[in-house]
Amino acid sequence: MSDDSSAASVPQRGHDAAERILVVDDDPQTRHMVVRYLLENGFQASGARDAREMREALGAIDVDLIVLDVMLPGASGLDLCREVRQRSTIPVIMLTAKGDETDRIVGLEIGADDYLAKPFSLRELLARIKAVLRRRGARPSSVGSTVQSLRFNGWTLDFARRELLSPAGAIVELSTGEYDLLVAFVENPQRVMSRERLLDLSRNRLAAGFDRSIDVQVSRLRSKIEADTGPPMIKTIRGIGYMFTPSVHKP
Structure with a gap:
């Protein structure tokens, strides 16, 4: 150069x-x-x-x-x-x-x-x-500080390695924003969360001025973890935000 x-x-x-x-x-x-x-x-x-x-x-x-x-x-x-x-x-x-x-x-x-x-x-x-x-x-701030990984619908989120493993055991590449958003979801399963709360939990407050950023990240995350058929794992709650529907548990 x-x-x-x-x-x-x-x-x-x-x-x-x-x-x-x-x-x-x-x-x-x-x-x-x-x-x-x-x-x-x-x-x-x-x-x-x-x-x-x-x-x-x-x-x-x-x-x-x-x-x-x-x-x-x-x-x-x-x-x-x-x-x-x-x-x-x-x-x-x-x-x-x-x-x-x-x-x-x-x-x-x-x-x-x-x-x-x-x-x-x-x-x-x-x-x-x-x-x-x-x-x-950063390691996840709450659940991830004491738990090495969590599972949902056959998927495994490994906090130590910052990796997402599919039910088949393949590593699914996530951007930093997608990973942080998924951590926010698995730490708060089956709870309705506003976009502002998700921005806070995913450590992405700097993007708050662009209110569609969470919607875009959710869309990308859905494309990686949801099948074309079957109920959605990330449910849109109209006028409020989103809810992560699977049960989450330790391996």
Whole structure:
């Protein structure tokens, strides 16, 4: 990569324990500004201008989170987010045009963990990065602190490994947001919960301003755990929110 915020800047930090953030944006001013700010706040950070440089960076270093602009030359940020989701669970924060709800909905539908509209505050971006990384690394706060896993309808949610196993024993990939939402459901089975309560429980309060974010995450979770036939596991309670219908128990 040719710009001075490329992956080559990462080793200069010399902090192996610091999270590595990849900033993908074709605007050099934005890219350099974000990379510099993240470096100043204790992260390892590097930049990429387009799909080619992003793929090169992902092949060269272990990345803990991607800040990904929607509007990129060639392959769009949405295309790249979909590509990332097909092979990993690296958290992705999308940068979208101000007020463009369509990009935000599509981004969440294909697996983005959060979004931020341009122009944005660097402090807010930093807060969102920390929140996503904290949710990714955190153990569940209540049930998960004493129980290693829970089962429902043949499925197993492993808190220690942060993995969901299907009734056939296959690992089902979940984004950070989907995992946190499922934890909120299995910790509160057969209870009606409002969207606001689900936002609180899934540690996703930063997304509260976008009230359709929970609906999108629920839709994605349903597509992964519900069969085409049979009663729904996540029931919509019109005008209120959702209810997780299965019985939940220890293995």
